[in-house]
Amino acid sequence: MVRVDGLRHAFGSRQVLAIDRWQVDRGEAWLVRGASGSGKSTLLHVLAGLLRPSAGRVEIDGQDIGALSDRQRDALRGAAIGIVFQNLHLVPSLTLRQNLSLAPLMAGLPSASAAIEQRLARLGLGRRGDDRPAQLSRGEMQRVALARALINRPKLLLADEPTASLDDVNTDLVATMLIEQAAEVGAALVVATHDARIAPHFAKALTLS
Amino acid sequence: MTLFEVGYAYWRHKRLAAALTVLLTALGVAIATAALGLAEQLTARAARDARGIDLVVGAKGSPLQLILSAVFHADVPTGNIALGEAETLQRHALVRFAIPLALGDSVGGFRIVGTTPDLIAHYGGPMASGRMFGSSMEAVLGAEAARKLRAGPGDQFIGAHGMAEGGPAHHDHPYEVVGVLAPTGTVLDRLALTPIESVWDVHAAHQGPAPEREITALLIGYRTPLAAASLPRQINTASRMQAASPAFEIARLAALMGGGLDALRGLAAVLLAAGALAMLAALVAALDERKTDIAVMRALGASPGRVMRLILGESFALAAIGAVLGLAFGHGALAAIAWQAPGAALDPWMPIAEEGWIAVLAMALGPAAGLWPAWRVYRQDVARTLSEG
Numbered sequence: 001m002v003r004v005d006g007l008r009h010a011f012g013s014r015q016v017l018a019i020d021r022w023q024v025d026r027g028e029a030w031l032v033r034g035a036s037g038s039g040k041s042t043l044l045h046v047l048a049g050l051l052r053p054s055a056g057r058v059e060i061d062g063q064d065i066g067a068l069s070d071r072q073r074d075a076l077r078g079a080a081i082g083i084v085f086q087n088l089h090l091v092p093s094l095t096l097r098q099n100l101s102l103a104p105l106m107a108g109l110p111s112a113s114a115a116i117e118q119r120l121a122r123l124g125l126g127r128r129g130d131d132r133p134a135q136l137s138r139g140e141m142q143r144v145a146l147a148r149a150l151i152n153r154p155k156l157l158l159a160d161e162p163t164a165s166l167d168d169v170n171t172d173l174v175a176t177m178l179i180e181q182a183a184e185v186g187a188a189l190v191v192a193t194h195d196a197r198i199a200p201h202f203a204k205a206l207t208l209s
Numbered sequence: 210m211t212l213f214e215v216g217y218a219y220w221r222h223k224r225l226a227a228a229l230t231v232l233l234t235a236l237g238v239a240i241a242t243a244a245l246g247l248a249e250q251l252t253a254r255a256a257r258d259a260r261g262i263d264l265v266v267g268a269k270g271s272p273l274q275l276i277l278s279a280v281f282h283a284d285v286p287t288g289n290i291a292l293g294e295a296e297t298l299q300r301h302a303l304v305r306f307a308i309p310l311a312l313g314d315s316v317g318g319f320r321i322v323g324t325t326p327d328l329i330a331h332y333g334g335p336m337a338s339g340r341m342f343g344s345s346m347e348a349v350l351g352a353e354a355a356r357k358l359r360a361g362p363g364d365q366f367i368g369a370h371g372m373a374e375g376g377p378a379h380h381d382h383p384y385e386v387v388g389v390l391a392p393t394g395t396v397l398d399r400l401a402l403t404p405i406e407s408v409w410d411v412h413a414a415h416q417g418p419a420p421e422r423e424i425t426a427l428l429i430g431y432r433t434p435l436a437a438a439s440l441p442r443q444i445n446t447a448s449r450m451q452a453a454s455p456a457f458e459i460a461r462l463a464a465l466m467g468g469g470l471d472a473l474r475g476l477a478a479v480l481l482a483a484g485a486l487a488m489l490a491a492l493v494a495a496l497d498e499r500k501t502d503i504a505v506m507r508a509l510g511a512s513p514g515r516v517m518r519l520i521l522g523e524s525f526a527l528a529a530i531g532a533v534l535g536l537a538f539g540h541g542a543l544a545a546i547a548w549q550a551p552g553a554a555l556d557p558w559m560p561i562a563e564e565g566w567i568a569v570l571a572m573a574l575g576p577a578a579g580l581w582p583a584w585r586v587y588r589q590d591v592a593r594t595l596s597e598g
């Protein structure tokens with residue numbers, strides 16, 4: 001699903017990322033760990049095609065993303081990659097239903113109203129589709145953000161610090177939810193975190209330094 | 210969901226900013242519309258008042274003053290001319306018609322014009338009620354004069370000396386209203402018309418019989434356009450009278466005021482530009498606030514082009530709403546002016562020549578204002594914005 005060869009990235013003259021070989025297979029769940037500033041977020045941005053690395057080859061779903069045009073990379077990201085941000089980044093002016101609809105709309109995919117209603121119901125938010133994010137608890141927002149990342153049934157789910165500022169119980173819940181739901185749509189999962197508490201949930205880990 | 214709904218949801222969320230932006234655009238469009246509409250209609254009105262009158266003959270003096278007083282009834286006359294001389298001119302071979310005017314008095318701010326039924330026929334005003342004046346001291350009121358004076362057939366009114374309200378009154382010589390004219394959209398609406406003898410009788414009673422009968426002016430139509438080449442010069446050089454061409458004097462006046470009209474257009478353009486700047490400010494502020502939303506859209510797979518379309522579409526929609534509201538406000542302002550100053554005989558709902566351009570310009574300024582913010586979105590470092598939170 002993901003293949004990385006000789007990946008290097010530098011901001012200016014400062015190298016922040018160096019991975020010689022790394023491979024994530026279909027359906028695997030990986031933890032990317034490392035101290036703050038070790039390049040975890042940078043790696044996720046490269047995988048998402050939001051950042052062109054300084055050197056190296058990155059393959060997503062068999063495609064060398066360095067060889068894709070900007071437009072093709074945007075399309076690949078929309079169709080094959082889901083992202084959950086640390087700050088969730090739900091759009092405040094849109095209702096929950098609209099926040100979920102944003103995913104197919106922006107990816108240029110057919111609207112998935114049935115799937116959206118089903119997901120809302122599964123999250124226990126079936127009656128709150130017209131609420132705005134500000135009306136939700138942090139935990140509910142977390143679930144909506146995850147649902148949005150999964151609506152397009154991506155092959156790769158990226159999560160950056162999904163458990164920052166959560167207590168132990170919620171950290172476990174979120175980690176479990178990520179792994180279960182990624183498995184449900186058959187997506188490979190890459191979670192970047194410096195949070196040691198979720199390590200036990202993952203069999204595979206890449207440590208950056 | 211569509212892109213449109215995404216934009217709509219945002220501006221609904223930010224209704225205050227949206228309303229202010231739309232209002233500023235609307236204000237620019239409204240003032241431009243009202244100012245240009247006013248100028249245009251007053252010009253058209255002047256043309257209506259002067260239509261068919263080739264030449265005005267009156268006492269020597271300023272030709273512009275002669276036209277203003279005898280055609281538009283907006284200035285004091287240059288003086289009087291001898292009836293004999295006027296009658297000679299009426300029989301001139303090059304003259305198709307010559308309508309005499311005797312001015313000097315007014316009622317409630319409306320001028321009393323001693324004339325013949327020909328003047329009414331010239332402007333084509335049918336009677337709304339009553340009949341045409343026949344003998345001395347009978348009067349026919351223009352539509353607006355009748356409305357304002359609340360007078361109709363059978364009523365009497367007292368003339369006041371002079372053109373303004375509040376001159377010494379001719380109490381011993383009341384006029385009797387015998388008819389009221391239908392509105393014509395010309396100066397006729399604001400006149401009180403009476404046989405020329407009425408004016409003579411009123412003034413004879415006050416100043417004693419004049420040594421020689423006088424009138425104020427003649428409105429002349431040529432029998433042939435060739436008359437323009439000789440008749441005015443003939444009158445101006447070989448008589449004690451002055452001849453002035455309304456078309457020429459209006460053109461002179463328009464040239465004088467043309468600068469004003471250009472200034473008005475300039476002001477309109479500045480106001481539209483101010484509206485566009487307000488739009489730009491609103492869009493830039495909105496964009497800073499929405500940086501994250503837009504980064505999320507990019508993360509969800511939107512191309513920069515799709516996001517630009519969203520921003521440009523929003524700015525176009527805001528500008529279009531502003532333009533439509535502005536046109537409505539502009540015509541509303543004209544309606545208010547028309548109501549305040551019925552004398553101007555404005556038609557507030559008549560489309561204005563520049564209207565299409567104002568609307569097109571306002572709508573084009575929207576996306577123009579949106580270009581720079583959209584470009585900034587295009588250049589945005591999505592990865593960085595997303596991790597900043």
Ligand SMILES: Nc1ncnc2c1ncn2[C@@H]1O[C@H](COP(=O)(O)OP(=O)(O)OP(=O)(O)O)[C@@H](O)[C@H]1O
Nearest residue numbers: 011016034035036037038039040041042043194593
């Ligand atoms: N756009 C950028 N320009 C310059 N330097 C950057 C940029 N983004 C990140 N960096 C730097 O690159 C290094 C790696 O950043 P990155 O965000 O990948 O680390 P991280 O492992 O995610 O850290 P954290 O655990 O704090 O989130 C940091 O030193 C950071 O300051």
Ligand SMILES: [Mg+2]
Nearest residue numbers: 040041042596
């Ligand atoms: Mg990070």
